[in-house]
Amino acid sequence: MMEETRTRTAQGLTTLPTETVHAIVNPVAGSGRPARAWPAVRRRLESLGLRVEEVHTTEPGAGIALARQLVERGARELLVIGGDGTVNEVVNGCVDAQGQPIGPVTITIVPCGTGRDFPRLFGIVRPEQAVDLLRYGQRCRVDIGAIRFRACDGSSRQRYFVNMADIGLGAETAAWVSQSTKQLGGFLAYLVGAMRTILRHRPAELTIEIEGTTVFRGPALMVALANGRFHAGGMRIAPMASVTDGKLEVFALRHVSRFALLGSLLPAVYRGTHLGHPAVEHWTARRVAVRSVEPVRIETDGEVVGTTDIEAWVAPKALSLRVPRGACDGSA
Template sequence: MLKIALLIKGNLGHLQHIRRDVECLRQALPQAQITALESREAGSIVDLANRACEGSDYLIAVGGDGTLHEVLNGVLQHGLARRALPALGLLARGTANDYARTVGLRGDTAELIGLLKSGDCRYVDAGRIRYRGAGDQRDIRYFLNSADIGIGAAVVSSMQAMPLVIGRPLRYPISIARTFLTFRGKELTVRSDQGLCWRGRSLAVVAANGRYFGSGLCIAPHARIDDGQLSVTLVADASTADFLRHLGALRRSEFIRHHAVSYHRARRLEIEHHGDPAQIEADGEHLGTTPVTVDILPGAIKLLCPPTRKA
C-alpha cells in the first residue's frame, strides 16, 4: 500500500479548496493511505515533514516554493540514507511556484494523481547554505530552487515585515517597489571552487539550482536541476533602474547582455561582506546575513515529476 503524506501550510487562504483536493486524491487512489498534515505555525512544516519521513513513500508539499523549502529541510535533516528517503512531490498552491516552473510541473490535482499512479521520479540536486543566523549563530539550510544574496533577499525581508492585513498578492509588488527605491549594493568578495574570485559592490549574487525566481524571472537560464552544479548569476554595481530595464529579458528567459552581469558555474561558493552584511534568502524564505558558503548536493532528492522535461 502506498503511504502518502500531504504537508499543508495552515495559513493558506484557500484551505477549503485544498481539502477538496485531498478528497479527490483519496477517491482516485483508494488503495493508498493518504494522511493530510496541516501546519499550525510558521516553520512547523519542517518538523511535520521530519516526522513523516519514516514510513512514507511520498511527501507532497501543498503550497509554493516556501512550503517545498520547509518539506525539503525536514527530509534532509532526518538523516536517512538517500535511497531510504521518501520522494517529494508538489501540489502548487503558492504565489510564485518558481521551482514547479523550472521542472515543468503544472502542479494541479490531476497531474499529481497521474504521477502518483505512474511513480515517475528523478533524482535532483539540492543546495546547502551556511550563513549567519539569529544571535550570530552559524546556521545551515537546504534549498531546491535558489539562494539570493542581495536585493532579492531585501525584497523578501520587506514583504515578511508587512502587516498581514495587506494581502500576499499586494505585499510582493509593494515590497519590490519599496526595495528598488532604497536598496544600495553591498561590498562583497565572491569566490568559487572553479576559479571565480571577484570583489566589488554587488546588487545580487544568485546561486541557482532552478532557473526562475521572483515569480517567473529567469535569473539563471543556464541552470539544470540535476547537473551537480550551482548556476551562479553575479549582478555587480548596476543600478536598480538597469535591473528594471532588463525585466523583459528575464521574463523571456534570455541571458542579460550587460557589463555588470556575469554567469558562472560552481560546486562551492563563498561570499564575504566588507562593511555592512548582505541579507540572504533561499526559496523565497529570509534566512540571515553574510558571510555565506553555498554548495551543491548532487542527486540528493527523489522528485515526483514528468520524465520528459529537460530542466
C-alpha cells in the same frame, strides 16, 4: 502486466502508491490557497483508493520537524501542499547534514504558493495535477543546494534550498513580499516588491570565490545562486540552470543606476535576456563563497534566513521528486 510494472519501476515510472500518502499542508501558503484547492484533490485521491493522512504546519519552520518525524516513522510518500517555502522546509526535514536522504521518501508537490517557481520547472502548475503525478508520474532524483550562513543569533547554520538562494536585492524583495503583498499573486507581488526594493537598496562590498578562487571583489547589488531557472514568481534569472547537473549557476549584479535597473534590467530578467548585460556576471560552480564587509541579508526559496558570509555547494541527487514523465531535468 507484471513485466510492464517491473520495466516502469526500473525507469522510475510509478503507478499509484500502495502505502499511505502523508500530506503536509501549509494553511497560510498562497494567502490560504490550500483551503480552496486541497480538499478536492484529497477527495479525488481517496476515490482512487489511496490512503491519505494529513498534518498542518502551525508556524514558520514547522514543516522541517513534521517531515523528519514522518520519514523517521516510515513514511515513503509525502505530498507537500504549499509554496516553495513549504517545499524547502519539508526537504530540509528529509535530508541529513551530509546531503543524504534520511529515508527512501518521495515528495509530490501540490503547488499552492505565491511564486511556485520550483514546481514550475517540471511543468507542475496546478494543484489538481497531483492526481496524475501520483498515477502516471516519474520519480526523479534531483540536486538541491546547500548553504552555510550566519543566523540571526550570530551562529553558523546550514540549510538546503531547492530552487534559489540569493543575497542582497532579492532577499530584501522576498522579505517585503512575505510581509505584505502576497494576495496580489506571484508575478505581481514580486514585481511590486522588486520595484519598491530597487528604489531603496544600496550596494554592498562583496567578495565572491568560485571553487576557492576569487572571481569578484567590489560593490554589488545582488548575488543569486540558482539550482532552478525561475525566481520570484517567474523571473527567468538562470535560463541555463539544470537540477540534475551537480552545479549551481552564480550571478552577480554590479552596482548600476536605479534607472538602468528599472528601465532595462528588470524587464530583461523576466524575459531571460539579462545575460550579456555589462552589469551581470555569471559563473557555474560546485562550490561558492560570498563574503561581505557588513552583513547582507540572504534568502532561500523565498524566506529570509540570515546574513552573509556564506558558503554554498550542491548536494547532488539528494531529493526524490515525483514529476510528469520526461520532465526529470526540470526543463519543462
